[in-house]
Every structure is written in structure tokens, then in C-alpha cells.
Amino acid sequence: MSKLDIHDLLYKVEKPARYLGNELNSVHKSIDETTVRFAFCFPDIYEIGMSHLGMQILYHLLNKEENVFCERVFAPAIDMEKIMRENNLPLFGLESRESIRHFDFVGFTLQYELSYTNILNMLDLAGTPLFSKERGEDDPFVIVGGPCAYNPEPIADFCDIVVLGEAEEVMVEIVKAYKEMKANTYSRRSFLEKIASIQGVYVPAFYDVTYLEDGTIEAITPNNQHAPKKLKKRIIQNLDEVFYPEEILVPYLNIVHDRVMLEVFRGCARGCRFCQAGMIYRPVREKGVERLKNLTEKLLASTGYEEISLASLSTSDYSNLDSIVRHLIDEYEKDKVGVSLPSLRLDNFTFELIQEIQKVRKTGLTFAPEAGTQRLRDVINKGLTEEDLRNAVEKAFSLGWNSVKLYFMIGLPTETYDDLDGIRDLAFMVADIYYETVEKGQRGKGLNVTASASTFVPKPFTPFQWHPQDSLEEIYSKQRHLVEKLKRRNVTFNYHDAKTSFLEGVFARGDRRLSKVLAEALKAGCKFDGWHEHFDFQRWMDVFGQAGVDPSFYANRQREYEEVLPWDHIDVGVTKKFLMKENEKAKAGVLTQDCRTNCSGCGINTGFVGGIC
Template sequence: MVSNSLLDQLLTDIERPGRYLGGEIHARGKSFEEADVRFALAFPDVYEVGMSHLGIQLLYHGLNDMEGVLADRVYTPWPDFEQRLRETRTSLFAIESRRPLKDFDFLGFSLQYELSYTNVLTMLDLAGIPLHSRDRDASSPFVIAGGPCAYNPEPVAAFFDLIILGEGEEVLAELTQAYRDWKASRGTRREFLQGVRHIKGVYVPSFFSPHYDASGRLEGVDPLYGDYTHVKKRVLSDLDAQSPLPERPLVPLVEIVHDRLGLEIARGCTRGCRFCQAGFVYRPVRERRPDVLVQKARRAVMETGFEEVSLLSLSTGDYCQLGWLLHTVMRDMERRRVALSFPSMRVGTLSQELMECIRRVRKTGFTVAPEAGSGRLRSVINKNIEEEDLYQTVRDAYGLGWKGIKLYFMMGLPTETLEDLEEIVRLSLRVWQLGKPYRAAVHVAVSTFVPKPMTPFQWTGQIGREEMDRRLEFLKERLKRPGIRMKWHSPDLSVMEAALARGDRRLAKVVESAWRKGARFDAWDEHFQRRAWDEAFAECGLSADVEAQRHYGASDPLPWDHLSAGVLKSYLWAEWQKALNGTRTGDCRWESCSGCGACDGIHVAPRLHDAPPPPVDSMAPPPRGAGEGLFTYTLHYAKKGRARFFGQLETNRIMERAVRRSGLPVAFTQGYHPHAKISFREALPVGMESEAEEADIQLEEAVAEPEIAKRLNKVLPEGFHVLGVRRAQDGARKPSAIRVTYRLSGLTEELVEAMITRSAACGDRVVRKKTKRGCLEARCSDVLLALRRLEATSVAMELAEGPTARFRPQNVLEALVPERVLACKACRLCKVSVAPLEE
């Protein structure tokens, strides 16, 4: 287990140390020793990305709700922290228990995108777990995986003991019981895998063996067991019963990519966009009950303090009772100044009434995804939207006050021509023209089509890299307009994604070789190393471009043929032929069954017909107007322990959400982006503790000072504590200069003696501080008011601070003992008090 002192050492001078602290609001923190089955849920990307993923949260809470089961989490360390772990020979650990990953029974990876594969190897290697499943023994956890990439995991199959296809909530419960039975029987690892292969949705890669022809082309994948020839995904029929939404979701203490409350309203989509893997592998459609969603949203907002709720599904606008749900939830959220957003609304489902409802609290981003510029190509991909509907949606958005529209397109789609690219330009310019009277900006995002397994386009290849560059230049040249900004996905990343998406087991050597050459965070443009990947492919006698551009025929075996997402292969082939003919397929939720095979039409009800009764209204009072009286209080609080590793912006967010959770009648700013009225004093540097922080908060009602402190301390995370509250005095004059006292501990006796001795005659020494404008200098005697010994290894330092000249203890130490700068950096700093400086 990583001790507090080791954690301090690991996090010093690390970028965003809050990523590795854990301690999120509502983290379960179950006893490691008392659990008999332990899961480490691993997301192979940085914390901010992994914590944004709702699926991990559902599994995390579901597992921890089981008796005797513990679920912890781990994310890929950023390169600086990876280096720190290697330098200190510290095993990668889970963030709550701080236990090494090799101490867990299961290490489960969420494979959301192919360009995270090298991060999986980084995490296994840092954990001291053999990369290949064949090399693991009784001392290793079972390494498992799930997620969209599980539908063709062949390029990384060698690294996993088992893979879960489909929804894992019930599979993990059955795995847990199987593990307990196996442990009691004292069986071998292979015997455990032999047992769990009978669980529906479990794929054991070592029980299948691919074979190739003389040229290296795949001929098929042979099963080792006659009763285990095909693996079909697991599907939940009732989301509310089998995968309940947590009422107390995790709340991160650092900003994440999607820093909001995600409320899953449905799974699956039958729109049938032929490029979209999610639209086929997540079928059939299942909706959560709207009355349950309202209750969950209301409770979760109160428990988390989030400022925004996002209604999540592959096509939110298709939710059958969206109007009722939206108005009901919005009534609650508006009173709490919580915004509502829809990440996946489609043109044709977004009415002006819904848009008006969204903007009532905060106008979140507005994205429209035509995907293709021409109607012909939209018929090929089965994107059934009308151009005039798109323009009307944009007009409505501009009229309701949105100042920016984002258009999302793909290029390189099957059968695409130069005329189709011209249509992207024409459509974008039309949206730009519509926004001119409103001085609105248009953001055009273009990505390259990547063929994915288990879609109608799985048989076709990607366009070549040079062709990608040519088409991008075509678009960039024609979209050069003031007010239009174009962004595009890197062709190098698109090629690599396509190569890995449809590859077979030969690519495992490529992934491992690229990783050993330094490949990390390949989905991040600034980290992708094309040279490492090109060399890795060449060493294995393969080419990323060849793999990406590979076409398959109707009779060709596919690397994933032994796996099934439930949709018939014959159906996908028929859709591919209809695409080539430009023939449309209707949505079976509203038209006749298309015969995809994903459901039997009996056990899953994709539409909810009965509107529930109106829910009991919230007791939250309506917000006050700007002109009504407010009550201002000053909070005196401490920030200590691991909380010192949070920056000032993170501290601001932590405090604001605590205020929201506390139920205090906080006042909010006006306008489209309301925030709680809290103002903070001078920012505290990352790594410094404090017992003397202050913030002003405005309330709509008078509340007793002890009650304010009590409510906040009940909901603040570890390390934050309100020490006192006082009513702010109107017109109180702030001192122009202050005396700040710091406590420096963890020094050596020799260093303390040197500091005390030199401080007595420091007048000629110069204190320097780097600023954005250069270097700030002052005489040491003007800055250092006093330095006294507290104990053998700690001192108290009093500094003078003016309105423009603020120096830190480190600046003074560099002046007093410049030869001991490194030793000084290791000391613990705490701001103890702040007082007016007598003139």
C-alpha cells in the first residue's frame, strides 16, 4: 500500500496531482481486507477522460453494492507520473485503496477506442503484471476487458484472460460467484477460464486459434471446444431494474472532460446510420422510465452539486416521452440554477420548444451533425435528415441567442466524390450566412471515415493517407472565411484507428513493439508517434496503410466472425448492398421491423407509451431577482493534507459544489451562465497547506454563522474544513499591506540553524520572484519580518505583502540559503495566519 509520505513524494512537482488523489465525493472506500473479491476498474486514458465515462460509474457502484465485493479505480498515469513511478520503483496503484493492482483479483479495462491500446500495456507493465495472458500465474489478477472495442479485440486478445461482450452488469455478478467457487476448489487459472466460458457474453481468447494462408491472410478462427464456437453479447432487458442509476454518483475534485451529471435515459439506437458502430452493437433500444429518471435526477443533483445535467443516449431526441421528461426535469433544475444539455440531439427531433427549454438556465454548446454534405451521400450512409430541417434548426438556434454553431462532417465515406465535398462547403457557407445578422461563428469539424466491425461498412476499406490530405486541403481552402473555423482529425490517427479496428491477432506484436518504442496516449495529437508505429509495423512485416485500406468480399472470413453483437451478418451485408445503391432503411421503432436480429420483439419494449402522472413538485424556492437584498458572509477555512495538491480553480469548484450540496440559500449571478456568488481571496500555490484561507459567500436569506459552518463541513471533502464564519461588514476597508505567517516543517536541524543565522543579517540579500512580465525584486529586510524556530526541524516565517508585491517562503529561502534550494523544496509549507500590517 502506498503510504502518505510516499504519495507526497510521488506528487511533488507533478502536473495536476489531483488526478491521483482519489477522495471524490461519494467514493465508496470499502475495506480491502474485508472484501473477498476485489475489482480494479481500469480506464486506459488520463483521469479527466476516464472519470467522464458513465459506464465505469455504473459498474463501480453496482459492484460495491454487492456484499463482500470491492471495486476501486485506476487511470493511465500522465507521462510525468509514469516516469515518477518508474524512478521510485512504485507499482501502479488504485486511487482509493492505494493498493498495487497486482493485489486485486480482477483488473478490468474499458476499451472505448482503439488508440488506447498502448496505454493498457503501460498500466500492466507499471503494475508488474505480465503483458501476455499466457505468462500469468496464480500471483496475477485476471485481466479482463469490455466496451465497444470488445467486438473486435483480436489485435489485443493476447493481453487479456477474458473479454466481456455487451453489458457487463450481470456478467460481473456471475463472474464474482464463479471466482468464489473456483477459489474454494483451489483450481488452476485454466480451470477458472474453462468454467466461465459458459457464462453468456464471456469470450476467452485463448480458447480460439486463428490460422492463416501462405501469404499471411486470415483463413479463419478455430475454436478449441466444440460447445464454445461462437460468443454472443449480453443484453439487459430492463435498465431500471438491472442497471439502476446511482443516486449518489462520484463527483470529481478536479475538472474533467464532461464535468456534469450524466443521466442515461436510454440505450441503443435503430436509426441505422451505416457508419456508426454504436448504432448496431448497442441494439435493441431500451428506455428508462421517465418518472424514475426525474426522481434520480432530483436526488443526484442535490447529492452532487453539479451545475449541469446531461440527458444521455445515442439519440436523445428519440426518447418517447422526451417532452414530458424535459419539462419536468427542467422545472426542478431551473430553480437550482442547473443547466440541461443534450449531447446527441438529431436534426428533426430538436424542436424550438425544446431549444427554448434548454436555454432557460444556461446555453450549452449547439452541435449539428449532417455527417455528409449531399443528400445522395446521406442516403448512402442512411442519415435520414432533410437539409431544410437543418437550416430551420440553425435559424431557431440563432434566434434564441446561440452565437456559435458546430457542424460535424465525415469525409472519405464510401462512394464519396468531389461533388459531395463541394456540398459540405455549400452547406457550411449557408449556415454561416444565416448567422451573419447575429454575428455568430460557425465551427466546422471534419473527421475521416473509419470502417468499424459489425457495421454495414465493415467490408470496405479507408481512403489512402495522401487522398485524406488532398481532400482536407480542398475543404480548408474553400472554407477560409471570417467567422468560420475548421478543425479536422489527424489523418495519421485515422489510419491507425482503422488499422487497429479491423485487424487480427498479428497486430498484437505491432501494438507491443510500438509501446516499447515509446507509444503512449496515441489518441492525443501531441503524443502520437507515427515513427514508432511505422517501425513497429515494418518489423512485423505489416503496413498500417494496407490494413486500413483492406477490402473484404462477401465470402472472406472476418477476424471477428466468432463474435456477435446480435445483429445478423446477412443483415449487415444487405445493408452494405443497399448503401451502394443509395437505398434507405427505415427506423424499426417507427416503421416496420427491418429484421436485424437484435431482438425478438417480445422481451424488450423500446417505446414507453403511458405518460406517468406529474411528479411531486420540488420544494426548492424560486431564485431571487437581482434587486433583492443579499446577505454576505466571510468563510475562514483550512486546506490541509492531500487537499493541498488541488489548484485554486479546483478549490473554487470544490467549494461551490459543496455550497450547492449543503442546501444553503446561495445567490447566483445573472445571465446565461449563472454561478454561485462566492469570491475567493489570493490563490494558494499547489502543494501549500493553509489554516487561513478566506472566501465571501452571498446568501438570499440570513443564516446563523455556526449553521453555515456546520452545513459546509458536513459535505466538504477530506482536507477542507470551515474554521469560522462571520457576517461581512458593509464598507469595511481592506488593509493595503498584510502580515502573513507561514509554518515550514520537515527541515533538517542544520538547515534551520543556517536559516536563523542568515536571517539576522539579510538586509543586503535580494529576494526574487519570476512573473509573467519578468522578475520582481525586493530587499530581503523589506519582505522578511521575522523568522523564529518552532521546533528542531520547523520554523515560523512572517512575510510582508503589499497590493503588488507578494513573495512566497520559497523566494525568501532561495535568498537565504541558495545552496540548499533542493532541500528547501522538500519542506512542508502551511499558511498559518493573515493580519493587517501596522504602518
């Protein structure tokens, strides 16, 4: 393969640093015929992809392997893609600047349903056939993973391999099997059959889907003797022993999360019934404090960063949070290294800890009540009360904060307009507490309360996976209601675009019949659909019409317990029986306790990891 000369073209694009490569801690290797070449593709622009922790982990993990070269590929921005197509330049790896057309693997992380058209567009730019059945012996294997891979069916026809679960071990096993077969004579099919028995590997072509007259699924059955009937995700048992990079790539330009990200634990024990991550990433596994201390020292030394983010689904649930935070402040305050704590819960963190963090760098305060009334918070198993919010903001305002963000969801199952009015009541309560708590002469710039409302999207492997999503008309009505109700000085209301949430709902619970929709959407020019300036809803509706597919069948339809769901052949450890039970408890407004204090019997403890919880 020859290296592409793109220097003259980069003068014509907005941010040429996106395409240069060669950043600090990037990896470069000599290449020969024995090298296994892997393109790690992120289906969005450089600034988004470089912020993704999973990319940093797998990039360095694969490059530690002998005779394996992993390169990064990001979706070129609109201006760069135009130039590439005008000059017949194929999609290339940043490290070698060679076309990925003849790499061994082209891998995509599936973080968001609205990135699917970017995946197809990148394959098209690479000159790789879109559909797996059209690829020949010289084409790369297209491999995907990430949270959306737990229902990969809408893009299954484009994928050769789907990785289910945590990828550190399974990716090495796949590459090792490929190296063994590459040294001898092999075919695409024989390789896929070899790896199909690896736990966490799903080969979509080895499964047939049949449908009933009403459009629902009749059955999902293996068509190859090497394919298991039920596919189990992979779990990393011990986070202290699994690979984690001691150096990470440092970008040339500002990215979304420009800092050291220190993963403190995986999983979540809370059991919010709308939250897919809280179900699919079970069980909870923590990193030890000593391991975190060691990683921090090496990561700061190898990057020069001045901020550490403690990453997890709910950082304040980390059992040694106080210990690690105080260590980081004591050790690195002199170097002006700040600490950020995303994913804090109202009911289990101390402001004393936050005050310690504020010594180095000021942080904002964000709370997520999710619903406006206690009734609805009990339905979704949020486990927070109005008193929790009251106590938190009283303490915050007394300690000098004057800006609070509140996150809510609208369209949740059983929601009424009384619940929407509860959003107004909570936002106004927070504003009232500020004026009750802070003396007039100490108010400085004054108060800012921001209430944000996203639209509920039912997701696979949650207790709400059977519920319909609100129609666009229902969401518009609720948004207008809140706009009127939340008119008050110092209170700002923001809401998410309902049309993108609708499309997300279609693909979140879709099946293989949506592949023809995606292929047509690519032809129609759909891409960067998660970006407001590029999203064209009418174009999508036209595509659905041309494909003869009703999107509301996937987004707005109530599903019965007896229905075969598109992801029923995948086992994430949380049983369908448990999800049904939680859905019934939701209807009754009954809470389920934190599973670390009282096992809820979800199935992960017995079916997967033998008592790790």
C-alpha cells in the first residue's frame, strides 16, 4: 500500500489537525505481509472520537500485540469528505496514512444509533462493499462493538463480526485466531466459523430471522453448526488485572473531554428502569485504590494533562471515593492538577469532598432527578426524593455555588401532566432555596437554574423495553407545556429535539429489515444525523416511505411479553424474567433496592460470574 499525500489538501479544510496523526503517544510500526492491520473507526469527527475512553484502551491494547498494528480512523468532516471524493482519496488510517481498503479488520464502535449512516458512509469512502454478503476474500472483516451492539440487528447485514460485552480479552482472542489462520490457507467463512464459538462473538450471517404476518419476529435461529443458539456477552472479572493504558494519545486540538480519564469501576447497582447501561454493564466491579494511584502517576507523567476525571456510570457509588480523591488532591494540588467527578448522585456524596476538589479548579453542579414527582421517580426506580434535592442545593448555595443544572426526561411510562408540573415545581423550589439561603449582599452575579429535558427512548434489555415511545405530537405538546410553565427569572429551560429521539427509538429496537432503510439513507445523503445542522427529518421520512417501512412500528408500538424481540438471542446476564418483574413493579410504583445491599435476582450473579456481585 502507498502512503497518501494529503498535505496540499489540508490547507483547504477548516481543521487540518484532525487528519495529521503523529500525536504524542501515537504508535507507529514497520509493516510486512505478516502484520495484522486493524482500523479502529469512530463514526464521528476527531474531537468526539478522541474523547472516547474505549478507543484509547483498545488502540493501545492491540498495539501491544506482536505483529498487530492498530490505527485510528475518524469520520472526515463535511469539508474534508468533499475534497476526498473530488480527488478520489480513500478513507485512510491516521498513523500510516494508507487506505484501509485492504486492512485485515475495519472496526467500529457503536455508541449512538444516529451514527449508523456515518458507518456506512465511511465504508463507502473506504471502497469496502456495504453488505457482508458482498465482500470477497480480499476485503476486510467489518467488526463492531459497544453499547448499541447489544441490539446490532438494524446494521447486522453490514457486519461480519459483532463483539458482545467488554472487548479487552475477546479482541485479543479474535486477532490471535486470525494470525494463526493467516499463516496458513484460510477462507472468510472458515475464519468466521473458527471464532463463532468464542464467548462474546456474534456472526450475524450465521443466523436467520423469520417473521410473522403481523410483522413481528417468528424466530431467530442459527444456520451454521458453529453458531451457538444463545450468545453470551463477555465480562472482565478483575479490573485490577485487565489491561489499561499507562499512556494515552494527546490530541493536537481541543477535544470534548481533554483530560486523563481514570476508570474507577464498571457496572451500576442502582437499577434505574429506563437505563440500558445500568443493565448491560452489570455486575459492579471496582478498581483498587493502589491500582488507581499507580495509573494516575503514569498517565499524568506521559501526557502532561492537568485534569483527572474519575469515570464510571455513578462515580459517587465508588466505595473508596473519599480515599482516592483526597490522595489525588494531596499528591497533585501543588502541580495544579484538578479532579472532576462526573455522575454524582444527590443522595450519596458529601459537599466536603466537592470543596476539596474546588481548591484546585471550580466545578459546576449537575443533578438528575429525571422526573418531577415522587410517584414517577418511584416508577423509574430512581431512588431519590425531593428532600435529597432540597438538602443538596441548600448546602451548595450556603457554600457559595450559584449555578445548578437539573436533568429530566419526558415521555416516561405512566407520565401525566402532573408529573410535568412537578418539573416546574422542583426548578422553582431550587430557585426559592437560593433566595432563602443566600443573603442579598452575598448573591454576586445572581442565580442560574437550568432545567433540561430529554425525550425517553425505550432501550433493549431494560424493564421498559416493551413500552411505546411517545409520538412526536405527544412530545411536542409536553415540551410546549413546560416552556409555558417554566417562565421565571433566573430559570432556563432547554429541551432535546424530539425528531432525533424518535429516530433513535426506531433503530434502538429495530430488526434486520432496517438495513435496507440505512442503505437508502446513505444514497439520499444522510450522515452526521446526531448533529442538528446536518439532520434532515423529512429526508428520513422520505427514505422510510421509499423502503416501504413504517418507523412507528418500531418506536411507538406497545410490545407484549410473548413477542420475540430482535435481541432475544443475546444473553447479557440480566434475565427476561427479571425485566418483566421490574416492569410490573414499575406499574405499581414499587422500588427495588440497590443490588449491592439486597440482591434483586437479576441473573448476572448466577448465570455469568458465579458470585462476583
